[in-house]
Amino acid sequence: MPKDIQDSPQLLGEISQAPSAFEQFLERNQKGIVVFAIVAALAGCGWVIYRSKKTGEEKDAGAALIKAEDLSALQAVSKEYPGTQAAGSAVVLSAEKQWTDGQQDAAIETLKGFIQSQQDHPARASAQASLAAKLMAQGKNAEAETAFQAVISNPSGKFLAPYALIQLGDLAKIGGDVEKARGYYDRVKTEFADSSFAGLASQHLLTLKAKAPAEIEPRPAPAPTPGAPNIPGFPGGGDEVAPGNLFQPGAGGGAPFGGLGAPVPTDEPTPATPSK
Template sequence: MSTDSPDRPEIPRPLGEIAQGPSAFEQFLDRNQKNLVALTILLALAVAAWVIYHGVANSKERSAGAELAKAEDVTALRNLVRDHAGTAAAESAQVLLAERQWTEGEKDAAIATLEAFISANPKHPARPSAQASLGSKFQAQGKTAEARKLFEQIVADPAARFMEPYALLALGDISKASGDTKAAEESYKKAKTEFPASSFANIINKRLSLLKAQLPVEIAPPPPVVAPATPAAPAAPTAPTAPTAPTAPTAPTAPGAP
């Protein structure tokens, strides 16, 4: 297996990108680095627990376990999954393979690997961790609907309780990003109340503090001043009436005229 210690997990970062400022994935890592560190540790512990649980029941398991201990790259892990199908080591290698694929920029392949593992291994102890890992990857890609569905499945599953504080934290972040601060607060508070000693407790407390911080109250602008009505123009003076022409005098009647 890789010489990386579970206590110093490797944070996934995309490869082959042209540096034009921080990518969306890098910004996601900046916001969620501590979350992903803790998630990686939990994932490694779950995988290790499964291998230890099965132990070395037979020579096939011993051989697969030995290869898993030496596998350090995508090729080695992929070969292990193919050549030792059905062993506990091969099942666990799928989860580790997905993480390595994601680290090396094979994001679609990583998601497909996790989806296949979750579908084929519903009872595997690492299944909740794999769901959380898949949810975080969808979240990094901006696929919040897919991420929310996975985190809600974790919260509803009693067997996934050890991953529930992380799932609640992620659900709170998704709700906050969508502007639903009420739902975000409910998720954070549930995580704080039910899991006060979790490795995510400090992060959850900070999220709540930021959520409760009152933003400056915006004062509505005063209504626009209504301009006074323009007075009506004065009526034009009435033109003087033309004088009536004088009536011509009547001619006098001649004397003797009838």
């Protein structure tokens, strides 16, 4: 028994003096850990530098966008600052300039390219609505309907959804589908009751109930009265005398006002003037 007691401290001492598993891991991988720490530190510094540079580019691009007033200046912003938010906004504004300058097809292509390439840009919903309105203005109603549906499906374009619904209602009305148009207008009134578009939807609903005015046949001209004198200006007479010709000699077969026409010769001889 004493022997067991004497041996116990020696066993405990041997366990406590041995290095732990974590210490052994550090000893074996010390060099790798140091290298990893250096790389992580450099990566952190690089990210800070990148973010600082990116922020600086965004500020410069924004300042250039504010100064841009014509189409060439807007296109320069999109080329000089690619990847920035301001560059994307410059593309959308360029399309508006193209449209007002009469380059309608070019404006539509610009918007289509932006919508396809800039999936996360904040102005994408506005570009979709602008594209749909321009297609509708060109009479391309089927393409416009698809574009307006894209506005409604865009989660970031909810603020434009009531506008898109009203336009879809107008397109349905143009196509002759009154019930479909009514459904779009009613959606605006129920889903966006607090927006200013709700009142506009009510007005468009009233136009669905209004009927087109009936066409009325014009009254026929009165027939000439038998036995009436063929005197212009009298009921049943000949052609009316134009107001501008009333005072012209010979107008309408005579001069009705004051004898302004030439005297009509008669068969009676003119009395001779007695000589003195």
